Amino acid sequence: MIRYPLPLQTGQTIGVTAPSSGVEPELHELINQAKKQLERRGYNVRIGDTVWTQQKAASAPKEVRAKELMAMFKDPAIQAIIPPWGGEILSEVLPLIDWDAIEPKWMLGYSDTSTFLFALTIMTGIATAHGTNLVDLRSDEWDPVTSKFIDFLRASEGMGFEQESSANYQSKWQHDAKPDPYVFHFDTITEWKVIGGRSAEMTGRFLGGCLDTIRHLAGTPYGDVRSFQQQFLNGEPILWYLENCELNATDFHRSVVQLFYAGWFDNASGIIFGRSPAGQMTEDFTVIDSMERLKELTGLPIVYDADIGHVPPQITLINGAEGTVKVENGKATVFTLLKP
Numbered sequence: 001m002i003r004y005p006l007p008l009q010t011g012q013t014i015g016v017t018a019p020s021s022g023v024e025p026e027l028h029e030l031i032n033q034a035k036k037q038l039e040r041r042g043y044n045v046r047i048g049d050t051v052w053t054q055q056k057a058a059s060a061p062k063e064v065r066a067k068e069l070m071a072m073f074k075d076p077a078i079q080a081i082i083p084p085w086g087g088e089i090l091s092e093v094l095p096l097i098d099w100d101a102i103e104p105k106w107m108l109g110y111s112d113t114s115t116f117l118f119a120l121t122i123m124t125g126i127a128t129a130h131g132t133n134l135v136d137l138r139s140d141e142w143d144p145v146t147s148k149f150i151d152f153l154r155a156s157e158g159m160g161f162e163q164e165s166s167a168n169y170q171s172k173w174q175h176d177a178k179p180d181p182y183v184f185h186f187d188t189i190t191e192w193k194v195i196g197g198r199s200a201e202m203t204g205r206f207l208g209g210c211l212d213t214i215r216h217l218a219g220t221p222y223g224d225v226r227s228f229q230q231q232f233l234n235g236e237p238i239l240w241y242l243e244n245c246e247l248n249a250t251d252f253h254r255s256v257v258q259l260f261y262a263g264w265f266d267n268a269s270g271i272i273f274g275r276s277p278a279g280q281m282t283e284d285f286t287v288i289d290s291m292e293r294l295k296e297l298t299g300l301p302i303v304y305d306a307d308i309g310h311v312p313p314q315i316t317l318i319n320g321a322e323g324t325v326k327v328e329n330g331k332a333t334v335f336t337l338l339k340p
Contacts, residue, residue: 001340002205002232002320004127005080005104008153010042012079015072016134017048020112021087022059023135028052031084033138041150046078057088066096069116073102080153085133086111091213094222099123106153108316109133110309111245114209119222121207121319125232127338129153130209130241130308131316139179145313146184152316157338163315165332166190166307169275184312191330195288195295195302199328202270202301204239206323206336210309211242215255218262225264232320237267239323243274243309250282253290260297270301272325274308303327 008014016031023031031052035045048068050059059065072078090112099120107117108129117128131149145166152161168186177185194200207225208214217223229235244252259265271294279287288304295302303325307315315334317323322339325332 002125002127003104004157004338004340005106007156008043008080008106011044013044013046013077014038015046015048015075015078015081016051016084017065017068017072017081018050018059018083018087019065019069019093019116020058020083020090021085022050022052022054023084024054027135030135030138034134037137037139048072051084058092059087062092062096066093069093070098070101073105078105080106080108082108082134083113085109085135086113086210088112090115091216094119102126108149108153110243110314111210112213115213115217117319118207118209118214118217122222122224122228125228125320127318127320129316129318131314136183136312139181139183141179141181143182143184143186143313145307145315146182149316152318152336155338157340160335160337163334163336165192165315165334166313169307170312186313190307191305192303192307192327192332193305193330194327195291195304200270200301200303201324201326202239202272203322203324204237204269205233206241206317206321207238207319208241208272208317209243210245211252211255212245212247215259218259218264223262226266229267235267237269239269239272239325240265241272241274241306241308241317244276244278244287245310246278248278248280248282249285249287249290252279252287253285253293256290256294257297260294265298265300268298268300270303270325271298272306272308273302273304274314275305275311277310303332306332
């Protein structure tokens, strides 16, 4: 069975640690602003030392990152963990984690943070939250899509939530832009799309993350999807969500074909791909071509340009929870049930 953390309550503490990348000095103010916004909403915030440093593509040596992360999981005074953002080489810390010592506690994020979220759910059956990063919570107001994360962190097992796709998304990152009123400045109409049609409906247990990083877990204990389904899901199908940060079209295709060969899509109900800032074509081969070929390989419905990942905003998806996704004429409804 999937295990869900206890609900986060006002007055409790959120821990901030950087198991992947830390924050350079010139961007420290983003962390301070996000901290103030969470405190303004009634939460305490404890920031770890790794958040403030960055060297050689990581916040600190892998041993330091793993120790601080485990300390926050073991600390009963911390009820949830939100890293500042993702990064590149979180996978280094996975062998250093005492998985048996982790009790359910919400952890939220995306990008390379999803590498840990994915492994944690696979290894322990503990639900994890794929959604906003800490730095994107630094405004007085949170947009309607991003803000749903707090509903999930406050939720109890058995509760259900409906989310709607965004009306518009932000096409380019603007870390130096002032919130007006949101951190994100939405300038492009959102349209969730379906390979080979205009509508799709899928139900299964959510599982996924950043394709660039979690693809490397295939063939390791941290990516044993078949065992995860048998041990924690009683064989229920997986509803996959994946987002592409930097992969060009052919690298994207090699990656999804590898996951197909690894059996990740053997017992699945569908695949959702997030909007991507990458996906450059190789000669005349595009990411859409890859998705069409993946649909032929798997026979699964495939949705793309969803509110997931590196082109904000993004919906919150709970690894391990039961989900139903309906897409019709460019709009989507996502229902999540925190089912054991």
